[in-house]
Amino acid sequence: MAEAQLKKAYDGQWIPSYRLKSAVASQRWQGFVVAMLIVCSTITLATTVGIIVMLVTNSIGFFSSDKVELSKFLTDTQWTLGQSQGEIHYGILPLLSGTFRITAIAMLIAIPFGLITAVYLSEYASRRTRSILKPALEILAGVPTVVLGYVAIVFITPYFLQSLDDGFKAFNAASAGIAVGVLCLPLVTSLAEDALQAVPKTLREGALGLGSTKFETTMKVVLPAALSGIVSAFLLALARAIGETMVVALAAGSSPTFSLDPRLQSQTMTGYIVNTFQSDTVVPGSIAYHSVYAVAVVLFLITLMLTLLGQWVRRRYQEVYQ
């Protein structure tokens, strides 16, 4: 279309008209794209199905073995699979107690410190302190867990714990617990801060307007209003701590103990799984190999329940202010 033609077009009541692209072709192309996207989405479902099928079939392989009974799995207080010789014991309680000790210590650190940091960030912090604390938390959250495991065995155990008490073994529950606590702290902080931020400003202004101090406003108005969000943060952090692997594989040692003493070695469920797969001595098809899946079923169920519970609690509080 030449300049002259354009001029004429503008002058008159010309309307853009060109040969049209095929609408059918673009519809078909869209159909193809949607099909591809559905295939992509199916992969996440396949992952879940894969996990469940794998856990069920292989733990059936474990429990159907002549040497294994379910009742002993649940009640025996010794676990010797993965150790060298001797009688075979496969009670999950020692592994559970290891997980429990480490998780408890981790939560003792992560929950109070994480929550107070969240309260400070949400209610008190000036822009400047925020601009230091937020990136620090983000960096800490991004530190690979194997690094924290390293810190636990190289620094926390020898320089901190063993100087407190001689009873601490080279590998112990306490150092792993502290490191896992540090690892969960940013998670607790960011989730709890989200919950606190979701509390409407009008609520705070109302309390302050009635003459409450900031402390009273925070304690009596903001925290209760954000409670379910905070609880959900705790639950998700707990699930994270239970599933944490590298820190415990490094710092908690490789012998399961049925005890509450944080100074002892304490292999966890995750630690057992990773140690078994790492060693070349465990043959696929053996009892030790199948036991991994039995342990994984317990681990998976516990974390899944905590995650679901956390989401359920969170969804409830989101409904309140939306």
Add this chain to the structure above:
Amino acid sequence: MQDHVQTKRDRSRRWFDSGFSITCLLIASLVVVILVCLISGILWQGAPWLRPSFLWNAHHENQPNESGIGQAIIGSGMVCLICGMFALPIGIGTAIFLEEFRPRNRWLKWFHNLVQLNISNLAGVPSIVYGILGVTAFVYMFGVFGKIQTDRPSDYEIGIHYMYQIKTIGGDYVTFPCEDKFQTLYSVDRPLMVTNAKGETFELNVLPKGASRPSDDGLRSRSVFAGKNASITSQKEFYHMQLPFHKSALAAGLTLALVILPIVIIASQEALRAVPNSLREAAFGMGATRWQVVRGTVIPSATPGIMTGAILAMSRAIGEAAPVLAVMGGVLSSTLGLTNLMDSTPTLPVTIYRWAQDDNRAFEGLSAAAIIVLLLFLLVMNSAAVLIRYRAEKNKG
């Protein structure tokens, strides 16, 4: 007018209030203290070991001075590349499906909700469970391709040639073709055509048992005693593939892809959700099909967000040790290095883990040096993410 009376109780309330805020500040700054201690401690341990040769040497048992992370860096790079190639397109695709294609069809709607629910649960699954899945589904493939074992050649493979190798009396190695790859030893009892290291092909001279050694050097290097066993060896092309994947970089990369898939999806969903609906409506109003709206309008606007999420997911993958450890075992070095996707390879996090466990305490320092390198990689990636976010915000404002 009533005067304001400050009672005792009022004053103690004030005091308590400011005391609380100071306590909060102290506890909150603990995060910074922890971070500083962590980084300075690692620098203190690792810095002496950070030498150029550390970056390209391989691991050597009991020789900390000769050891390095060359293979681990290449291994981590390869594993993350595989992981990204699968997780990013699939994750972003799933996010687009979930956010942009909300179906009306009843079955698709059900599928849509199921996928959404499933992703938030997958995000809470511990990474070691993905590791077990990787072992079962990729390393052994549920035993679908034969009995579960790793030391036996696969029935389904390409890019690999098997041959037998035998040492002659003269001490040279010669090879000859192999007919049955499952027979690992072959007893030589009759003359065969063999090839030596120089590429010369000749007939092997088989001497009866108990015969005297030939005196001629040339003859010695072409002779074996009858009944000597030849062992199987293989030569792999760079495209070597097999089913199941065995303990390989490919299996590890795919496993990591499953680990970060929920992270990629959730981050991309958030980026897509941040695109204002008015843009979508405007494009629809122009007569664009849904896919044209997504490709031409939504994706360009969401790209910075999606890229930030992708980078954060990849930095999770690069630091992840547990699934890799489960899938490939605790490999510290491989003699030939990574020559194809079916090789197992050390990665940075696994190297850090194994060195930290080593009985030789010097490896603790090496481990810290490897941590420094890993943290530097993460720093670079995160800076890129921050930069992208910053530029996107600047463009918007």
Add this chain to the structure above:
Amino acid sequence: MSTIESAGSPVSRVRKIMPSRNIADEPNAHAPMGVEGAAGRGPEKMNDEGLQPAIEIENFDAFYGDYQALHRVTLRIPERRVTAFIGPSGCGKSTLLRWINRMNDVVATARAEGKLRVGDIDVLSRSTNVVDLRRNVGIVFQKPTPFPKSIYDNVAYGPRLHFKINAAELDNLVEWSLKKAALWDEVKNRLHQSAHGLSGGQQQRLCIARAIAVGPKILLMDEPCSALDPASTARVEDLIFELREQFTIVIVTHNMHQAARVSDRTAFFYQGHIVEEGVTDQVFTKPKQKQTEDYVTGKFG
């Protein structure tokens, strides 16, 4: 070029010089969507009831889930006129507008029954090609929504979507659209800069340019000026008045003065019903219904 620039003339002048053209004489012009009967009727005969309708609506019901937003609406919208929908918030005027090019398809719970025809297209039919419909019925929204691309790419978006068009033709088409939207002079030197650098009023005119670049016969405008300052509003109103020469325009507005200024015909909506419809002057000065009178005199709304 002088003829082209006269496009930017103020409304008053356009009103005076508005030509009474026979469309059939225009070699390039498309035949109107109806029959040729509309030909020869000049826009100045605004109260002509015999106009060929561009949009026919009969017994039209619209729902969001269980909520009925429109009740048995019947309306004929004449071509090459500006028709204004007025009424208080939630009266259904935007709903009707968004049904005309099926923008409500995006809303999962929305559905509608009754007759709604645009030219010879049955809008509500399942077999209707929505892409074709929207190419023929453009829409401009309340908030200016330029894509985060260059000004050029914004205008070229639609043509690239629908037309087999070469680069030179596209350049000309972009220029034509921007001139038609009275924006060319302001942006001709920065066509390849981001559209987000424009002012709100310019952005809205860009959206109009973008909408007309695909050659629609009808332009829907959903409160196009409510996010703009008074000066920008005046420019967009001028533009609407000029575009009427060539496009059928339906405009939803909260602002009764705006309706009075720009529209030829006005429909007053109240609680999902059309209470009154007619020539704008008559609706505003001699409304037949009490409710209309109350609304236009500001007793409620």
